[in-house]
Amino acid sequence: MARAQPRNRTPGAHRTAALLTPEDFERHLVARAALIAPADVTGLLARSDLVRQRLSGERAVHPVLAQRARVALYLLSDHARGACPQIPYQTVSMLTSALYYYLEPMDVIPDFIPRAGTADDALVLDIAWRLCAAGIQRYVDWKGVTPSDETPHPEAIRMPPPRASARPRLKTRPAKPRAAKTKGRKR
Secondary structure: OOOOOOOOOOOOOOOOOOOOOHHHHHHHHHHHHOOOOHHHHHHHHHOHHHHHHHHHOOOOOOHHHHHHHHHHHHHHHHHHOOOOOOOOHHHHHHHHHHHHHHHOOOOOOOOOOOOOOOHHHHHHHHHHHHHOHHHHHHHHHHHOOOOOOOOOOOHHHHOOOOOOOOOOOOOOOOOOOOOOOOOOOOO
């Protein structure tokens, strides 16, 4: 009687595949960012105290999430005030979308689950940070700070005063009075 040959199994082959991948989160974030309007940015900034309050508890669990979310809030605030117009709107909309995801308590991993609840929020903000790296770099260069994965003192992001615009302001001249037009031709 022939023995059945054992199947060649790779370690972990018996496990099921992940239901959601980082690419799924990225697609969701990009789709949501495409729907962000300027009023959504100001709506988020109106809730910035809530974001900061939630972030105060994140420093120990997700320090990078807390630091990046704070930088994102400063960037969005400066953008909304018109202080930093060189930031691409893709950066603004992506960070706005990521922060709205952070505020949603019932997302992929509900936020009430201790320590794990904001892991998906950290992933979404990390994806936004990666996709908008050039715009964020322009902002931190303009602001005069260096982003790092270590959590700086939150006030360090606000300390440098906004720089004067690179373009000089145009002076307006008083309008010269125009001569009245005549109906006839001058000879």
